[in-house]
Amino acid sequence: MKTMEAKPTALFLSFVIPVMDEEQTLESLYLGIKESISSLSDNNMEFEIIFIDDGSTDNSWKEMSRLVKQNPNVIKAIKLRRNFGKAHALSCGFKECKGDIIFTMDADLQDDPSEIPKFLDKIAEGYDVVSGWKNNRQDPLSKTLPSKLFNKMTAKMTSIPLHDFNCGFKAYKKEVLEGIKIYGELHRYIPVLAHEMGFSNTEVSVKHNKREFGVSKYGWERYTRGLVDLLTVLATTRYLEKPGHLFGGLGVGTGILGSIILSYLSILWFLGDGPIGTRPLFFVGILMIILSIQMVSLGVLAELITRHNDSGPTDTVISDKQGFE
Numbered sequence: 001m002k003t004m005e006a007k008p009t010a011l012f013l014s015f016v017i018p019v020m021d022e023e024q025t026l027e028s029l030y031l032g033i034k035e036s037i038s039s040l041s042d043n044n045m046e047f048e049i050i051f052i053d054d055g056s057t058d059n060s061w062k063e064m065s066r067l068v069k070q071n072p073n074v075i076k077a078i079k080l081r082r083n084f085g086k087a088h089a090l091s092c093g094f095k096e097c098k099g100d101i102i103f104t105m106d107a108d109l110q111d112d113p114s115e116i117p118k119f120l121d122k123i124a125e126g127y128d129v130v131s132g133w134k135n136n137r138q139d140p141l142s143k144t145l146p147s148k149l150f151n152k153m154t155a156k157m158t159s160i161p162l163h164d165f166n167c168g169f170k171a172y173k174k175e176v177l178e179g180i181k182i183y184g185e186l187h188r189y190i191p192v193l194a195h196e197m198g199f200s201n202t203e204v205s206v207k208h209n210k211r212e213f214g215v216s217k218y219g220w221e222r223y224t225r226g227l228v229d230l231l232t233v234l235a236t237t238r239y240l241e242k243p244g245h246l247f248g249g250l251g252v253g254t255g256i257l258g259s260i261i262l263s264y265l266s267i268l269w270f271l272g273d274g275p276i277g278t279r280p281l282f283f284v285g286i287l288m289i290i291l292s293i294q295m296v297s298l299g300v301l302a303e304l305i306t307r308h309n310d311s312g313p314t315d316t317v318i319s320d321k322q323g324f325e
Helices: 026-040 060-070 085-098 115-125 141-158 174-178 186-196 221-238 243-270 278-309
Strands: 011-019 046-052 076-081 101-106 131-134 170-173 201-205
Touching: 011 085, 011 174, 026 046, 026 060, 026 115, 026 131, 026 221, 046 085, 060 174, 076 085, 085 186, 101 115, 101 174, 101 221, 115 131, 115 201, 170 174, 170 186, 174 186, 186 201, 201 221, 243 278
Parallel strands: 011 046, 011 101, 046 076, 131 201
Antiparallel strands: 101 170, 131 170
């Protein structure tokens, strides 16, 4: 008897796209994504697009609603009550998507849908996170220069050799996002958070189009917020399970500096170089010692709290299981 070959499971793609005042680009973006997926050699592929209206003041929501009615099996839309920021919008989309691979893109058409196959090729090679790299960015120098400095500093501090943390064009395996919570400006650091959980990262060079409609929603202030969130990421990834190393290390450093200052002043006093109690440097040394004691104490308390609340590893950090029923 001839056996029937099993039909391969369809690969499902989700596109999570935050929108703020981009009514003129939404239909073109949908058509571009549809055309790009249709051009793939793998015909056994389905997709969905989730638009998140992040406090638009134009007719973006009306345009989303129209597209949903025309394409009810493909397009979905979420309307937030006000502008909560890109990370919050993405989180709302991640909760609703059902794809095996999840793409994030900007809605302004600067991210080119024709580049989607590049991301899928890297995912097929076994990578968990694929970041876009706007190698030839079509933006003014006032945006590209600070972005390059920011990216170099981030790569150095995180030890992840990506060229473009700011690029919103990324692809993730579903399991990557299941254990990550983002807020503030943390959306740009998902590759860092994923790396610390053991997922693999890579990047692809992507085409970057000039903006034809609307205006940019970001200014210099986003880099300030981004730097603060970078420190948050470093603290919550490298030192989440060992906060005593972070606070204790800072405490020991300030204690050593304070001891050096006071030792120097003590030598001057023994050599008869006048009173030291009225010197500003004396008070700096004392403050350094006090700060050291406080930081070490805080580190010990943080370790006690961490050990008390530790519930053990979650399934998110396990990449495979065998021999279990």
